[in-house]
Amino acid sequence: xxxxxxxxxxxxxxxxxxxxxxxxxxxxxxxxxxxxxxxxxxxxxxxxxxxxxxxxxxxxxxxxxxxxxxxxxxxxxxxxxxxxxxxxxxxxxxxxxxxxxxxxxxxxxxxxxxxxxxxxxxxxxxxxxxxxxxxxxxxxxxxxxxxxxxxxxxxxxxxxxxxxxxxxxxxxxxxxxxxxxxxxxxxxxxxxxxxxxxxxxxxxxxxxxxxxxxx
Amino acid sequence: xxxxxxxxxxxxxxxxxxxxxxxxxxxxxxxxxxxxxxxxxxxxxxxxxxxxxxxxxxxxxxxxxxxxxxxxxxxxxxxxxxxxxxxxxxxxxxxxxxxxxxxxxxxxxxxxxxxxxxxxxxxxxxxxxxxxxxxxxxxxxxxxxxxxxxxxxxxxxxxxxxxxxxxxxxxxxxxxxxxxxxxxxxxxxxxxxxxxxxxxxxxxxxxxxxxxxxxxxxxxxxxxxxxxxxxxxxxxxxxxxxxxxxxxxxxxxxxxxxxxxxxxxxxxxxxxxxxxxxxxxxxxxxxxxxxxxxxxxxxxxxxxxxxxxxxxxxxxxxxxxxxxxxxxxxxxxxxxxxxxxxxxxxxxxxxxxxxxxxxxxxxxxxxxxxxxxxxxxxxxxxxxxxxxxxxxxxx
Numbered sequence: 001x002x003x004x005x006x007x008x009x010x011x012x013x014x015x016x017x018x019x020x021x022x023x024x025x026x027x028x029x030x031x032x033x034x035x036x037x038x039x040x041x042x043x044x045x046x047x048x049x050x051x052x053x054x055x056x057x058x059x060x061x062x063x064x065x066x067x068x069x070x071x072x073x074x075x076x077x078x079x080x081x082x083x084x085x086x087x088x089x090x091x092x093x094x095x096x097x098x099x100x101x102x103x104x105x106x107x108x109x110x111x112x113x114x115x116x117x118x119x120x121x122x123x124x125x126x127x128x129x130x131x132x133x134x135x136x137x138x139x140x141x142x143x144x145x146x147x148x149x150x151x152x153x154x155x156x157x158x159x160x161x162x163x164x165x166x167x168x169x170x171x172x173x174x175x176x177x178x179x180x181x182x183x184x185x186x187x188x189x190x191x192x193x194x195x196x197x198x199x200x201x202x203x204x205x206x207x208x209x210x211x212x213x214x215x
Numbered sequence: 216x217x218x219x220x221x222x223x224x225x226x227x228x229x230x231x232x233x234x235x236x237x238x239x240x241x242x243x244x245x246x247x248x249x250x251x252x253x254x255x256x257x258x259x260x261x262x263x264x265x266x267x268x269x270x271x272x273x274x275x276x277x278x279x280x281x282x283x284x285x286x287x288x289x290x291x292x293x294x295x296x297x298x299x300x301x302x303x304x305x306x307x308x309x310x311x312x313x314x315x316x317x318x319x320x321x322x323x324x325x326x327x328x329x330x331x332x333x334x335x336x337x338x339x340x341x342x343x344x345x346x347x348x349x350x351x352x353x354x355x356x357x358x359x360x361x362x363x364x365x366x367x368x369x370x371x372x373x374x375x376x377x378x379x380x381x382x383x384x385x386x387x388x389x390x391x392x393x394x395x396x397x398x399x400x401x402x403x404x405x406x407x408x409x410x411x412x413x414x415x416x417x418x419x420x421x422x423x424x425x426x427x428x429x430x431x432x433x434x435x436x437x438x439x440x441x442x443x444x445x446x447x448x449x450x451x452x453x454x455x456x457x458x459x460x461x462x463x464x465x466x467x468x469x470x471x472x473x474x475x476x477x478x479x480x481x482x483x484x485x486x487x488x489x490x491x492x493x494x495x496x497x498x499x500x501x502x503x504x505x506x507x508x509x510x511x512x513x514x515x516x517x518x519x520x521x522x523x524x525x526x527x528x529x530x531x532x533x534x535x536x537x538x539x540x541x542x543x544x545x546x547x548x549x550x551x552x553x554x555x556x557x558x559x560x561x562x563x564x565x566x567x568x569x570x571x572x573x574x575x576x577x578x579x580x581x582x583x584x585x586x587x588x589x590x591x592x593x594x595x596x597x598x599x600x601x602x603x604x605x606x607x608x609x610x
Binding site for chain 1: 217220221227228517519520521523526600604
């Protein structure tokens with residue numbers, strides 16, 4: 001089924017006749033879909049449906065078997081991976097610094113200011129920021145990852161199971177934080193914890209190689 | 216912030232095992248350099264003391280004891296020179312030569328009343344003793360470098376005795392010399408031609424005439440052959456030459472007989488050291504390469520995270536290359552400091568040159584290991600990001 005939410009909406013990412021198989025499973029089968037600017041999406045589906053594989057493809061970490069993804073070159077995409085991809089022996093601040101170094105435009109005091117602002121925004125105080133990541137809780141580690149993403153003011157945020165392994169309180173706080181941090185960005189979340197996701201998210205079920213709009 | 220900061224930050228993450236492994240590699244390299252420089256230095260000393268020193272090669276023939284006359288010792292004769300030469304040639308020795316030390320077995324006074332005993336070597340000896348100038352005489356280092364005039368007696372041979380009623384002057388310059396043969400302070404060595412000149416003055420005849428008559432057994436009142444020396448080029452041949460001479464009735468002085476096969480023994484030791492050294496080098500090299508491989512395997516997730524963050528393959532290569540190069544530079548520095556310190560300790564141009572060659576080998580060796588390690592790194596860097604971040608969990 002080819003599904004488009006609004007013919008007049010501005011696309012930030014356009015899947016065109018996309019096909020992707022992973023192991024012996026078909027994740028996308030000639031699927032076409034437009035993700036629109038500023039909209040928020042929740043990708044659901046049973047375990048093994050290919051939600052992570054889809055996000056990997058959207059983030060550019062994996063390739064489509066067929067079809068294409070269209071997006072503007074200026075679009076800043078940031079991806080919160082399912083696993084915690086942080087240097088556990090280094091502090092939260094150092095992790096942000098390393099990520100920031102991928103952008104050569106950051107120089108001088110601006111770097112520290114951006115890092116401090118990002119850490120403050122996600123609720124990581126100065127003391128926690130100087131601790132080794134391995135000493136932080138799961139919730140704090142997720143916040144550090146969000147701070148890394150926030151530094152780049154992304155247009156499109158991909159989040160793969162951001163609430164996995166967190167307790168009830170942390171799950172709720174993290175989803176609220178995501179909505180607060182990226183008010184104007186397009187957000188695509190893949191999650192099993194659908195009860196924590198606000199109702200304004202467009203729910204897409206990945207099923208039989210295509211998107212099924214649940215609403 | 217730049218790659219240097221990143222390299223420094225990532226270096227902090229190296230495991231204790233890897234650090235210990237690198238330390239052991241550094242120690243192995245340092246020990247090998249130390250032992251090689253020391254061994255070279257010792258070998259050089261042996262070269263100077265034994266292999267390049269004439270004394271251990273010399274067999275001194277003092278006199279002759281005929282087998283049939285037990286307890287009888289005879290002076291050496293000129294015939295013995297040929298006898299010994301022929302005997303050694305029949306034994307199959309190639310690299311040797313026989314030479315004679317002549318002596319006038321009575322003292323000759325100078326203008327100051329000092330008595331000198333005149334000795335000389337035949338011309339064959341000049342190949343390693345050097346030529347003595349006609350107007351010079353080598354003397355003990357105890358004597359000063361000075362000009363003397365010898366009063367060479369003219370010997371009158373008459374029935375039943377010898378007499379001397381006149382003399383002729385022979386000016387000579389004394390040259391104090393530390394030589395292979397120990398000098399007594401009353402012995403001077405003159406050149407072969409000077410000796411001939413003295414004999415000619417003493418007996419008022421030509422050297423050839425003197426020799427012809429001397430060989431026929433005419434009594435001149437002197438026994439001109441003092442000693443015969445056999446110089447054997449290969450120390451390992453010394454023993455057989457000495458044994459042959461001894462069995463033939465010659466009384467010999469062969470003080471360094473115990474060392475004649477030292478070169479063979481040293482050469483064996485060098486081979487053993489070389490084999491052991493290469494084995495140690497091979498084992499430590501294999502160990503350090505395995506350690507580097509393990510370290511890179513452990514770093515796969517880090518490399519994956521960097522790629523995930525957006526670092527290019529080339530940049531990651533540069534960062535890790537910096538870390539690896541720093542490690543090898545540190546090991547090279549330690550090796551250089553050690554080797555140079557040792558060569559300074561044994562101040563010697565040859566040791567210094569050897570040390571430089573050794574350091575050159577070390578550079579090539581470290582570059583070769585670095586090449587292997589960098590190849591492993593490149594392979595990891597080319598791996599797909601998803602595969603890297605899922606392959607290893609961080610420790």
